[in-house]
Amino acid sequence: MAPQHRQIAADGPTRFARAVALLLSLGSAALAATLLAEAAARDGFSGWDGLRALLVFATTAWLAWGASLALIGLFGSRSTPPRPALEAPQPRTVIAVPICNEDPLTTFARIAAIDRSVARAGVTADFVVLSDTRDDALAGKEQFAFARLLRETEGQGRIFYRRRQDNAGRKAGNIEEFIRSYGGAYDFAVILDADSLMEGETIRAMIARMQADPQLGLLQTLPKIIGARSFFGRALQFASWFHGPIFTRGLARMQGATGPFWGHNAIIRVRAFAESCGLPELSGPPPLGGHILSHDYVEAALLARAGWKVEVDETLSGSFEEGPENVLSFARRERRWCQGNLQHARLIFAPDLAGWSRFVFLQNVTAYVVSLLWAAFLITSAISTLYAPPPEYFPGPYQLFPVFPDTSAREITLLALGVLGLLVVPKLLILIHALLTDRARDFGRALRMALSVLTEIVLTTLLAPLMLLYHSRSVMQVLSGQDGGWPANQRNEGQLSLADGWTAGRWIVFIGAVILAAVQWVAPDLTVWLLPVAVPMLLAPLLIAWTSRPLPRGLFAVPEDAAPRDVVAEYDSICDVWRLTWNDEHLKPEPKAADLPHATA
Amino acid sequence: MTLQDATTPTSAMAGEAENWMPPAAPLAMPRQSLERRGHLAGLADLARAFLLRRKA
Numbered sequence: 001m002a003p004q005h006r007q008i009a010a011d012g013p014t015r016f017a018r019a020v021a022l023l024l025s026l027g028s029a030a031l032a033a034t035l036l037a038e039a040a041a042r043d044g045f046s047g048w049d050g051l052r053a054l055l056v057f058a059t060t061a062w063l064a065w066g067a068s069l070a071l072i073g074l075f076g077s078r079s080t081p082p083r084p085a086l087e088a089p090q091p092r093t094v095i096a097v098p099i100c101n102e103d104p105l106t107t108f109a110r111i112a113a114i115d116r117s118v119a120r121a122g123v124t125a126d127f128v129v130l131s132d133t134r135d136d137a138l139a140g141k142e143q144f145a146f147a148r149l150l151r152e153t154e155g156q157g158r159i160f161y162r163r164r165q166d167n168a169g170r171k172a173g174n175i176e177e178f179i180r181s182y183g184g185a186y187d188f189a190v191i192l193d194a195d196s197l198m199e200g201e202t203i204r205a206m207i208a209r210m211q212a213d214p215q216l217g218l219l220q221t222l223p224k225i226i227g228a229r230s231f232f233g234r235a236l237q238f239a240s241w242f243h244g245p246i247f248t249r250g251l252a253r254m255q256g257a258t259g260p261f262w263g264h265n266a267i268i269r270v271r272a273f274a275e276s277c278g279l280p281e282l283s284g285p286p287p288l289g290g291h292i293l294s295h296d297y298v299e300a301a302l303l304a305r306a307g308w309k310v311e312v313d314e315t316l317s318g319s320f321e322e323g324p325e326n327v328l329s330f331a332r333r334e335r336r337w338c339q340g341n342l343q344h345a346r347l348i349f350a351p352d353l354a355g356w357s358r359f360v361f362l363q364n365v366t367a368y369v370v371s372l373l374w375a376a377f378l379i380t381s382a383i384s385t386l387y388a389p390p391p392e393y394f395p396g397p398y399q400l401f402p403v404f405p406d407t408s409a410r411e412i413t414l415l416a417l418g419v420l421g422l423l424v425v426p427k428l429l430i431l432i433h434a435l436l437t438d439r440a441r442d443f444g445r446a447l448r449m450a451l452s453v454l455t456e457i458v459l460t461t462l463l464a465p466l467m468l469l470y471h472s473r474s475v476m477q478v479l480s481g482q483d484g485g486w487p488a489n490q491r492n493e494g495q496l497s498l499a500d501g502w503t504a505g506r507w508i509v510f511i512g513a514v515i516l517a518a519v520q521w522v523a524p525d526l527t528v529w530l531l532p533v534a535v536p537m538l539l540a541p542l543l544i545a546w547t548s549r550p551l552p553r554g555l556f557a558v559p560e561d562a563a564p565r566d567v568v569a570e571y572d573s574i575c576d577v578w579r580l581t582w583n584d585e586h587l588k589p590e591p592k593a594a595d596l597p598h599a600t601a
Numbered sequence: 602m603t604l605q606d607a608t609t610p611t612s613a614m615a616g617e618a619e620n621w622m623p624p625a626a627p628l629a630m631p632r633q634s635l636e637r638r639g640h641l642a643g644l645a646d647l648a649r650a651f652l653l654r655r656k657a
Contacts, residue, residue, distance in 0.1 A: 126623070128622070146621070157623075160621055160622045160623055161620075161621050161622075162620040162621065162622045163620070176630060179628055179630055180627060180628060180629075180630050181622075181625055181626075181627060182622060182623060182625060182626050182627075182628075183626065183627075183628035183630075184626030184627055184628040185623060185624075185626035186626075270628070271628070274628045274629065274630045275629075275630075275631070276633065277630070277633065278630040278631050278632045278633050279632070279633065279635075280632045280633060280634065280635055280636075282635070282636065283636060298635070302633055346636070347635055349637065350634075350635040350636065350637070351634060351635075351637060
């Protein structure tokens with residue numbers, strides 16, 4: 001297998017999809033900026049107004065870019081991804097699960113469930129658990145769980161475990177160390193996260209795709225969220241099932257062979273990955289230097305640079321993950337991703353990258369910086385009113401009737417409706433598409449599905465100002481040199497009390513109150529326009545606490561509720577049994593290998 | 602169900618206490634180049650020094 005040298009050029013449909021998205025984004029942005037400029041020009045166009053027009057241009061372009069993904073996903077044409085049969089002899093495949101400070105019981109129970117599913121699908125694959133766990137006691141429990149996994153799956157010789165002495169390079173370094181030491185034994189590696197679940201048939205289809213297309217370096221699936229219990233978690237889960245496939249289809253159409261890697265629930269060609277994806281440390285200290293944190297996007301770009309295809313296939317079902325259960329764990333994850341994505345600013349001009357890869361890095365940076373731009377727009381809007389000339393009701397010397405100022409309400413209303421439309425219309429179109437097809441059956445039928453979509457829109461609208469502040473704070477922290485590191489995920493977080501919400505959200509309340517008071521004092525005409533942003537900020541503790549409450553099934557129904565997939569049902573039953581018989585309290589803080597045989601349940 | 606009969610993983614091939622792995626099969630993974638060298642890098646470092654507040 002010779003390495004590829006010529007990068008794969010985008011085909012006609014991919015270029016067309018990109019052109020449509022760019023035109024839609026730039027057109028919407030230009031329209032929004034023009035409306036704002038026209039409104040501002042009624043009382044004289046100041047420098048502040050010019051800045052506002054620029055900010056509206058950038059933020060609207062970003063919103064329209066997201067909307068275009070959905071539109072292309074809904075209306076764009078795309079040939080059905082190939083489904084070749086797996087040929088004998090089967091490629092040597094390893095299913096790699098890098099973990100760091102995760103719950104051993106659930107992590108190893110998932111592997112047991114995937115192992116059974118893989119066996120049923122007739123796939124021959126090894127498993128390897130790559131532990132970066134720093135806590136010795138937790139590592140002891142991992143080894144306890146590993147022993148149990150081996151015994152219950154008869155996995156000796158095909159299920160492996162190792163714990164690194166250091167965690168250099170974090171997750172990317174963990175996988176890299178495995179490939180450097182053991183990668184020669186495998187053709188393909190399925191990369192999972194600790195919370196990933198994949199069906200054996202899905203893994204079989206992925207291996208067959210890689211086998212049939214020797215240019216394919218990486219194939220990414222769309223993991224859907226399972227196991228959510230809270231209002232927030234179930235809304236996120238619903239969005240991943242309902243909106244996710246459409247947005248991802250749009251992404252696939254737009255990215256073509258320069259697709260994404262999301263770090264897990266994907267398969268890689270090991271030699272291609274080894275030849276192309278040895279990540280360097282970035283010069284300078286963290287947060288913008290040092291280890292590359294959001295490594296997956298960089299690895300996708302490096303594969304494309306070396307001439308390998310990177311594709312995403314949202315039609316591969318049977319790919320699952322868990323999601324954050326409340327606003328705080330979501331915001332913590334966003335903080336990690338923000339730091340990683342801002343590092344991508346340094347890679348936009350990396351040598352020899354495909355043009356699309358550079359654009360993806362720009363998007364990754366924009367995804368977080370855009371919140372600062374929104375905040376800047378709100379602030380400059382308030383400031384610009386200070387510099388606006390006072391209304392002149394009697395401009396003529398002998399005027400009998402006053403001339404009321406042109407309020408430019410029409411332009412501002414159009415602008416607000418346009419921004420709202422870019423956020424809401426794609427989701428409503430996906431709803432209509434689902435009503436016209438048989439998708440409604442999977443989401444609790446038409447009425448419940450429509451209610452779920454509308455509730456999700458209301459929820460995301462209410463949480464948008466909070467996310468704006470969380471993102472803005474994250475960007476400011478990174479730019480001021482604060483390294484947030486890459487802490488382990490905190491999964492299965494419980495319900496938050498109002499006190500928790502207040503502790504975590506009082507700074508948001510403070511900012512909301514200050515903004516509202518300042519605008520009321522400086523420009524009372526703008527207060528009403530600010531309420532959709534300020535009110536959720538004032539209610540932040542309540543929103544944080546309330547959305548973490550468990551939500552009974554009914555709203556946000558997903559197909560998995562009615563008919564859990566085999567691998568998910570199996571995972572649940574393995575967890576139930578293991579929990580009943582799990583007793584690792586006697587394990588020493590620093591267990592030795594010799595302790596393992598004596599581990600008792 | 603108990604773990605009374607749990608055995609030490611027989612797939613242990615390495616001597617380290619926390620390593621039950623298959624036989625080594627090394628694969629070269631060269632470090633990739635992602636940053637341009639030259640005056641741009643110097644300018645970027647200078648800009649960072651001005652813009653970023655280093656934590657002690």
